[in-house]
Amino acid sequence: METIIPIKGKVKYKITLDSGVWIFDDRKVDLNTYFIDEKASEDHLEEYTKSVSRHWDREIMEGAVYPPTLKTEVKFEKEKVLTGTFGIPLKPFLDNAEPEQEAKQIVIEYGENEQAVIPLEEAADIILGFSKDGKPLREDGPLHIYFRDGSNQDHPIKNVTGFTVQ
Structure with missing residues (x-):
């Protein structure tokens, strides 16, 4: 299983994501409570x-x-950190890749040769799950895709291998 995930396509900068270092990232969210907590935007x-x-x-x-x-x-x-289940928003990584103005969607490549196409505006709301119970997602990872509204919380997109901006 490859743990480095590319963001490519109609972007100014092709970048790679390494989920192994996100455990130290302050942007990580606890997936056990993320979909339960009220998302109050505070001033x-x-x-x-x-x-x-x-x-x-x-x-x-x-x-x-x-x-x-x-x-x-x-x-x-x-x-x-040693026992938690964590994810991280995709938005900062998309912002760093700088999608071109004509880009309208992102293709999530997963499984053997499967794809999910999502409008670019909705892709900013994706959460990338990268650990479960303190361990990396080795069997069906390295990433799981969750939608911010929690609609696929029980059945995330698994075995993600890359993102292509189109």
Whole structure:
């Protein structure tokens, strides 16, 4: 099984995707909770205000020193990476490839010689599943395709071998 997946076709830059390094990427999402959680788009200022408020509350309650809870949070994140099921949005990779203006669709190549054709606008909403229970998708991977709305959550597109922008 090839783990390097190309994005080619009508793009300014032909790029390759390596799902083996995404476990360290901050853009990854937890697929166990991603389709359940409410997708509320928050204002950046509101998000910043909440973050500062939490920090301020922590300093008031625990003092301005590093409390022992920070160590347990790091341990929890490490455990989550080792046992989690993760995906990553396709959009940043599509943006980096810079599809040409006349490009209208993306062809997902998977299986033996199967293809799925999706309009380019909808392709930006694809989530690329790359790990299950802390392990890479070796048997039917390296990538699974999920739609952001969760409509194919139980039956993702498996054995993805490439993307061609047309």
